[in-house]
Amino acid sequence: MIICVRLRDGAALPDLLGVAEDISPVAQALPPDTALIDVAGARRYFGQDAAGIASVLRVRALAHAGADCAIGVAATPLPARMAARQAAYGTTLVVADDPRELAAFLAPKPVTALPGVGAATARTLRTYGLDTVGKAAGVPLATLQRLLGVRVGREVHEKALGIDRTRVVPDEGARTLAAERAFGHDEVDRDAQRRALLSAAGELGGRLRDSHQVCRSLTLVVRYADGSTTQRTRTLPEATAHSPALTATAYRMHDALGLQRARVRAFSLRADGLAPEARATRQLTLDPADERARRLEETADRARARFGPSAIRPGTLAA
Known part of the structure; x- marks a missing residue:
């Protein structure tokens, strides 16, 4: 049986995977906000069915990761993912292993x-x-x-027909970080969309620097009003945690999608291919503006660490 967990906050996905792996080693991240866990081998250990294990997972996720979630349970990943999308946060939806019920x-x-x-x-x-x-x-x-x-x-x-040939494949899901920005309505304004991307890229950059990591690529997921999504990934010129570089890449992906008339419900920005900052190489530059920007970023990080995440932010987001 498969458990699919959908988080309210995708930023907690790495923490959720840590909790899930204590229940079953067969756990797979589906960024930005979802994870699959195969609990076939865990049922005997816990002495419960998959729905019971889902309850254990929910309590542990809330206690150890502060993660509110919706859970779907089914025999295969496909209906489990669909059940998790249908379930309300704080609830579990079980799809019985019966062809007629499926x-x-x-x-x-x-x-x-x-x-x-x-x-x-x-x-x-x-x-x-x-x-x-x-x-x-x-x-x-x-x-x-x-x-x-x-x-x-x-x-x-x-x-x-409910035929699902996929399997849960354990991976290094913790090697990603994600930030999601949802709109209160179907957003068509380009400037509002870019402000959301600026905010998400700033959050990712800050979290990368706090954990002394860099990312090698960036993935943008756009969720539309009808529930469909578009995903684009772009490799960065060099591995980085520099927020302006992440923002510029996010803007280029956004521009390339041509969303002039699209009704956007949410953006998710994901940093992939994480690596320790100490292993990263940086292209030398003689641009004094770039050096000033990086020094200002370090100063802003120190201020946010002392006074809170909203102590310093771009003027575009202050309105």
Whole structure:
């Protein structure tokens, strides 16, 4: 059985993995805010079913990581992830290991609820009236492959039927840091979106410097009003924890997406490929402005450490 945990605050994901690994060594991070845990081997040890282990995990996550979460439980990762997205924070939703109950759970969901089904695929399916998982499941495989292509058609067909061939793969999920910024409404204003990215990049930079780490790449995840997402990753010119460098990269990814009319619900910015600061190499520069910026950043870090995270922040975010 699989437990999927969705955090209210994605920044607690590394701490959650530490708690999860005390229950089962088979834990996988799905940044920015989710983790999968295979508890097949833990049920006998704890003397409980997967739902009971989920309760233990929730208590430990709250006690040791201060992490509020929603939990989904199912036989395979796909329905567990969907259940975690449906569950309210502080609750657990269990999908029984029964084909009829699984089909009943999946059928009313919009096709965008299937992991991996993005906006373009969903638009194509909706054009032909296939707006729910149940409707997509009722269409022959050959039809979906004509509409979506051979590979994507097969993937959608299997997912709609609840067929899940994935496994939980233990990884180094703690080698990432994430910051999420959600909007109180569907945000279309570019300046407001860039302020959110500036804030998230500043948070990531501060956390990296506090932990004496640098990151090698940055990932931007955009969540839209219809629940679909777009993800972009860009490798940095050099491993860094410098907030302006992270912000500039986030802005370039944002500009490349062309979100002029998109209704954005949330941004998640993730620092990947973390490494100790001592191992990082930095390109020498003769630019005095860059050196001043780095010295100012060090001074601001000291002020925030003494007076709180909001003691110093960019003027753009002060309004």
